[in-house]
Amino acid sequence: MPRLSRRNLILGSAAIVGVTALMTKPRDHSGPRDPYFLDMQAALMRAGIATPTLVIDRARLNANVDTLIGHLPAGMGYRIVAKSLPSLDLINHIRARAGTDRLMTFNQPMLSALSEASPEASQLLGKPLPIQAARNYFAQLPAGRAEAAGNVQWLVDTPERLAQYSALAAELGRELKVNLELDVGLHRGGFTPGSELKAALEALRGDPGLSFAGFMGYEPHIPALPTALGWRDRALKGAWNTYSDALGLAAEVHGAEAIAGLTRNAAGSPTYRYYEDTGIANEVSAGSCLVKPTHFDTDLLEPHLPASFIATPVIKSLPVTRLPGLEFAEGATRVWDPNSSKTVFIYGGHWLADPVDPPGLEYNSTFGRSSNQEMLNGGPELEIAADEFVFFRPHQSEAVFLQFGDIAVYEHGEIIDRWPVFPASA
Ligand SMILES: Cc1ncc(COP(=O)(O)O)c(C=O)c1O
Numbered sequence: 459m460p461r462l463s464r465r466n467l468i469l470g471s472a473a474i475v476g477v478t479a480l481m482t483k484p485r486d487h488s489g490p491r492d493p494y495f496l497d498m499q500a501a502l503m504r505a506g507i508a509t510p511t512l513v514i515d516r517a518r519l520n521a522n523v524d525t526l527i528g529h530l531p532a533g534m535g536y537r538i539v540a541k542s543l544p545s546l547d548l549i550n551h552i553r554a555r556a557g558t559d560r561l562m563t564f565n566q567p568m569l570s571a572l573s574e575a576s577p578e579a580s581q582l583l584g585k586p587l588p589i590q591a592a593r594n595y596f597a598q599l600p601a602g603r604a605e606a607a608g609n610v611q612w613l614v615d616t617p618e619r620l621a622q623y624s625a626l627a628a629e630l631g632r633e634l635k636v637n638l639e640l641d642v643g644l645h646r647g648g649f650t651p652g653s654e655l656k657a658a659l660e661a662l663r664g665d666p667g668l669s670f671a672g673f674m675g676y677e678p679h680i681p682a683l684p685t686a687l688g689w690r691d692r693a694l695k696g697a698w699n700t701y702s703d704a705l706g707l708a709a710e711v712h713g714a715e716a717i718a719g720l721t722r723n724a725a726g727s728p729t730y731r732y733y734e735d736t737g738i739a740n741e742v743s744a745g746s747c748l749v750k751p752t753h754f755d756t757d758l759l760e761p762h763l764p765a766s767f768i769a770t771p772v773i774k775s776l777p778v779t780r781l782p783g784l785e786f787a788e789g790a791t792r793v794w795d796p797n798s799s800k801t802v803f804i805y806g807g808h809w810l811a812d813p814v815d816p817p818g819l820e821y822n823s824t825f826g827r828s829s830n831q832e833m834l835n836g837g838p839e840l841e842i843a844a845d846e847f848v849f850f851r852p853h854q855s856e857a858v859f860l861q862f863g864d865i866a867v868y869e870h871g872e873i874i875d876r877w878p879v880f881p882a883s884a
Contacts, residue, residue, distance in 0.1 A: 486796040487818030488837025495767075495815035497871050499847040502769055505866065505873035508845070510770040510806040512852075512862040514548070514749060514877075516869040518765035522748045523555045525761045526730065533736045537562050537582060537723060539745025541856045544568070545865055546575055547877035552748060553579075562723075562743045566591040567883045569610070570598050577606035582637055582674065582723060583613040584743070586647075589622040596630055611637040611671040611721060615647045620658055620668075627667025636668050637721060640675035640704050642697035648675075651703035659711040670712060672721030675701050675739075678728045681758055694732060701738045731758045751852040752812055768811050768850040768862070775844055776801040779835050781824055798822075800840045804848050807832020810858050811850035816842050857882075 498513060530536060537560040538552055549572075553559060561576075562584040563569045572581060573595075587595075592612060599607055614620050614636050627634045638658060639648035649655040662670040677697045683690040701724065708717045724739035725732070727747035733739055746754050749766040779801045780788055792799050797820055808829040813819035819834040821827065834848065842848065852858040859865065860882040867875035 484795045484797055486837040486839070487820075488797065488799075488839035489817045490839065491816050491841070495847075495849045498767070498769065498849070498868055501868055501871055501873050502847055502866065507769075507866060507873065508771055508805075510768060510862055511866050512859055512879075513767045513769050513866045513868050513873075515763075515765045515767075516551075516867050516874070518763040519551070519748055520555055522750065522762045522765055523552055526744060526747065527556050529731055530742070531733070531735050533740065534733060535560060535741030537580075537741050537743040539584065539726065539743050540564070540568055540572065541584065542727075542745030542854075543748065544856060544859050544880045545877045546571070546880070547875075548865065550576075551877075560741065562745075565883070566595050568880055570595055571880060573599060573606035573610070574603055577603050578609070579606075580609045580611070581606075582611040582721065582743075584674075584676075586613045586615045586619055586639065589619070589626055592623070592626055593629075596626075607632070608635075611635045613637050613639050613674060614658075615639040615649070617654060617658055617661070620661055624661070624665050624668055627665075632667075634668055635671040636662060637671045637723070638673050638704075640673050640701060642675035642677050642700045642724075643693055644676055644679050646676075649704070651700060651707055655704060656707055656711060659708055663711055670708070670716075670720070672723065673701065673704055673708070674721075674723040675704075676726055677724065678726050680732070681728050681756060698738050705738075727754055727759065728756060729758075746855055749855050751854045751858070753853050764851055766852060766855060766859070767814070768809060768852060768858070769847045769866075770807075770850075771805045772802045772842055772844050772846050772848060773805050773831055774801075774803040775842055776803075779822070781822075784824070796837045798835045799838045800836045802834050802836070802840075802842060802848065803831040804834060806830070809850065809861065810853040812853070813848060814851050815849040816840055819848065 536556055536558045538549055539562045540549055541564040543549055559578060560580045561572060563572060563581045564584045566587060569581060612623055612634055614623060623634055623636060641648040641650050662668050680690060680693045683693050722740045723743060725742035727744045730742040730744045733742050747759050747762045750762045750764045777800055779798045797818055808827040813834055816836060819836045822833045822835050825833045860879050864876040864878050866873045867877055
C-alpha cells in the first residue's frame with residue numbers, strides 16, 4: 459500500500475486544482491471574418507450607411523417563405539404574424555411571395571395602419587383588444603376604408619368581453635366578426651370546452667350584431683416541454699383534443715354546415731411544422747421564422763435561415779482591454795481569457811441581440827452595457843477597424859426591428875431597398 463505523505467497530498471491537490479482550472483480556462487473564440495458579413499459590410503458602405511441599421515437578407519427571407527409554404531399540407535392557409543414583421547413593405551413582400559392575404563395583428567395602431575393600407579386583407583387579432591381600443595379603431599377608420607373593418611376578426615377570451623363587443627356592435631350599428639380564443643394548454647387565457655364556451659357560442663348564435671368567425675388556439679409551450687416519457691407528445695395530443703372538443707361544441711350549437719367555413723387558427727413559428735393535415739387547424743400563423751432571430755434557433759426550425767441582422771459601425775478599435783480602476787489586472791486578465799485581448803466600442807448598443815461577426819466578440823459585464831458606445835471584447839485574431847461594421851443577430855424581431863428606422867434590404871451583394879417600419883407604439 460503506498461504511503462501517503464503530507465507533501466504528496468498537497469502536490470496532488472494542487473495538480474487537480476491546476477488541471478481543473480485549465481479545463482475551465484476560456485478558449486480563444488476569435489478568427490477570420492465571415493465573407494458573408496464582409497460582403498454585407500461592403501454593401502452598407504457603398505449605400506452610404508453609417509448608423510446602426512437593421513438589415514434583412516431578402517434572398518434568405520424568400521427561402522424562408524418558400525420553406526414555410528412548402529411545408530404546408532394541401533388546404534392549409536398561412537396567416538402572417540404582423541407584429542413579428544413590423545413593416546408594411548416587409549409584410550407586402552411576404553404576402554406576394556406566399557400568396558396570402560391573411561394577417562394576424564396585435565395592437566390597435568397596427569390594425570388601423572393595415573386597414574388603411576391593405577383594406578382587402580383579412581386581419582385576425584392575435585390578442586383580445588380592450589373594448590375602448592376597438593372603439594378607437596372605428597373612430598379613426600377613414601370613411602373610404604369602411605370595408606376594411608368587415609375583414610377584421612375580433613379575438614374574444616371571456617363572456618364579459620363578448621358582452622362588450624356585442625354592445626359595441628349595437629352602438630356602431632354594424633356586425634362584428636368574433637373569433638374565440640381557446641386555451642389549448644398555454645394557459646394565457648381563453649375558453650376551454652365546457653359550459654362557458656357553450657354559452658358563448660349560444661350568445662353568438664342569438665346576437666344579430668355579432669357573427670361567429672372561428673377559433674384561435676396557440677400552443678408555443680409544446681416544443682419547450684421535455685420529450686422524456688412522452689411529455690411533449692401528450693401536450694400536443696391534449697392541445698388537439700381540446701381544439702377538437704371546441705369544434706364539436708361549435709357544431710352542436712351552430713350546426714355542422716356553419717362550422718365548415720370557420721377560421722380554425724393555430725400555431726406560431728415554433729409549432730407550425732407540427733401541422734401535417736387540416737384535421738384540426740385550417741390555417742397556421744407564423745412570422746418570426748421568416749427572419750429567424752436567435753430565440754427561434756430550434757430543432758424544428760432548422761430548415762429556416764437567419765435573415766435579419768443588426769449592423770453597426772465601430773467607433774474605436776483598440777489592441778488592448780483596459781478597465782477603469784483595474785488597469786493593473788490587464789495582463790493577467792488577457793492571459794486567463796484570450797477573448798478579452800482587444801476592444802471595440804460600437805455606435806449604439808445594448809440591444810436584445812448577440813454579436814456574430816467578427817467571431818468571438820463578447821459583452822464586458824465589468825464595464826457594463828451602453829446604448830451609446832457599447833464595449834465589446836475579442837481575442838487576438840480580432841481584426842476590425844474604425845468605420846467597419848459589427849454584426850449582431852437579434853433575439854426577437856417584434857421590438858428590436860422598431861429600433862433602427864428603415865430596414866436596409868440586402869440582396870446579391872447590394873442594399874437594394876429601404877423598408878420603413880411601423881411606429882414603436884403598442
Ligand atoms: C396568438 C399568436 N399566434 C402566433 C404567434 C406566432 O408568432 P411568431 O411566429 O412570430 O412566433 C404569436 C406570437 O406571439 C401569437 O401570440
